[in-house]
Amino acid sequence: MIWASAVSFVNARVAAEGRLEESVRFTSRILSIGERPRRGDTVVDLRGGVVLPGLVNAHDHLELNHYGRLKSRDRYENASEWIDDIRPRLSGDPAIRDGRAQSLTERLFIGGLKNLLAGVTTVAHHNPFYSELRRTMPIRVMRRYGWAHSFRLERQPAGARGEPGGDVAHRWRSTPPDAPFLVHLAEGVDADAQGELPRLEALGCLKPNTVIIHGVGIDGNGWRRVAEAGAGLVWCPASNAFLFGRTASVRELLDAGGHARTHVALGTDSRVTGSRDLLEELRVAYGATPVSHAELLDMVTTRAAALLRLPRSGRIVVNAPADLLVIPPFAPEPAAALLLTMRHDVRLVTVGGRPMVGDADLAAVFRARRVTVRPLRVDGAAKIADSGLVRRIAGCPIVEPGVSAR
Numbered sequence: 001m002i003w004a005s006a007v008s009f010v011n012a013r014v015a016a017e018g019r020l021e022e023s024v025r026f027t028s029r030i031l032s033i034g035e036r037p038r039r040g041d042t043v044v045d046l047r048g049g050v051v052l053p054g055l056v057n058a059h060d061h062l063e064l065n066h067y068g069r070l071k072s073r074d075r076y077e078n079a080s081e082w083i084d085d086i087r088p089r090l091s092g093d094p095a096i097r098d099g100r101a102q103s104l105t106e107r108l109f110i111g112g113l114k115n116l117l118a119g120v121t122t123v124a125h126h127n128p129f130y131s132e133l134r135r136t137m138p139i140r141v142m143r144r145y146g147w148a149h150s151f152r153l154e155r156q157p158a159g160a161r162g163e164p165g166g167d168v169a170h171r172w173r174s175t176p177p178d179a180p181f182l183v184h185l186a187e188g189v190d191a192d193a194q195g196e197l198p199r200l201e202a203l204g205c206l207k208p209n210t211v212i213i214h215g216v217g218i219d220g221n222g223w224r225r226v227a228e229a230g231a232g233l234v235w236c237p238a239s240n241a242f243l244f245g246r247t248a249s250v251r252e253l254l255d256a257g258g259h260a261r262t263h264v265a266l267g268t269d270s271r272v273t274g275s276r277d278l279l280e281e282l283r284v285a286y287g288a289t290p291v292s293h294a295e296l297l298d299m300v301t302t303r304a305a306a307l308l309r310l311p312r313s314g315r316i317v318v319n320a321p322a323d324l325l326v327i328p329p330f331a332p333e334p335a336a337a338l339l340l341t342m343r344h345d346v347r348l349v350t351v352g353g354r355p356m357v358g359d360a361d362l363a364a365v366f367r368a369r370r371v372t373v374r375p376l377r378v379d380g381a382a383k384i385a386d387s388g389l390v391r392r393i394a395g396c397p398i399v400e401p402g403v404s405a406r
């Protein structure tokens with residue numbers, strides 16, 4: 001039997017818990033950081049390349065990423081207006097009907113692929129944890145969470161099989177206090193949206209495990225109360241801009257809580273309203289509000305993991321799973337390099353030390369981990385990928401734009 005060997009990245013810039021180290025060794029887990037290779041390691045010179053923790057996408061609806069963006073007018077005041085606008089099209093529009101006819105397994109796979117190709121190794125899916133998510137997802141999907149869709153859809157269908165959005169207070173009460181509770185809140189700019197935070201507070205549901213998705217209608221006063229409660233926000237600026245022409249005043253929340261306490265994460269939302277992927281979302285976020293590169297990197301790694309109570313995600317530490325993203329040295333600082341990275345630039349993504357997709361000059365990593373590869377094209381760039389993943393892509397009836405197995 002031929003054993004997989006450890007991989008040692010050298011001449012790298014490894015973003016490890018706020019430090020920059022030159023090397024990292026891993027098998028399925030991180031073995032050491034900043035240490036020399038050991039005998040038997042497969043040593044890979046990254047020539048200054050940046051090694052980040054696999055990114056965390058804090059908000060997506062994994063089954064809704066193959067329709068493209070949908071709206072019927074330029075601007076909305078509230079997500080409710082958008083829902084009312086879109087609902088007739090869901091059954092009337094032939095393209096949408098075809099999209100809905102695809103099996104849930106295939107739709108979820110495309111959501112997983114969208115995230116993987118952008119360097120995301122953990123995603124927070126908002127909707128029921130469908131049994132299909134246990135199979136064939138190329139990345140980790142958060143398992144332990146409570147959710148309600150929103151006040152608007154409490155008694156209306158929200159899930160892929162018509163599961164209701166859920167009573168917000170009841171769903172919050174049935175979520176363990178150490179698990180995140182996800183809810184779309186204040187998704188709009190009108191008085192209805194502004195009234196949702198006080199409504200949540202009146203129900204006693206603004207607590208440390210409360211994860212507000214969107215928060216566009218929350219003002220500075222509201223953000224102070226959110227920060228005092230120890231609750232957090234998932235910021236989805238691309239979706240907000242698409243629907244409302246503006247986004248949440250994230251700077252006020254960041255400043256209200258102080259860096260140590262405030263949990264702000266970045267999420268793509270689904271492509272029905274959101275960005276193509278988390279790499280694009282980072283650039284939209286940078287342009288939307290005064291936030292630094294370093295704050296944005298935290299929002300897709302450490303802060304997201306803290307908000308979602310995922311202690312093993314979003315960080316490169318010894319013994320953690322080797323969920324890694326390697327990108328080119330586009331800028332001296334890793335966070336700045338990430339802001340310049342598009343998915344065709346991604347050098348390598350590993351999930352639990354298993355290389356999934358990467359550049360052909362990193363084939364040694366796949367060999368070391370005993371992963372057979374096949375070619376994959378991503379936005380015109382020639383890549384190699386886990387042969388099982390490529391077969392899955394080739395067999396999927398839904399085509400991910402820009403991706404082909406030949």
Ligand SMILES: [Zn+2]
Pocket residue numbers: 059060061126184213269270
């Ligand atoms: Zn959403």
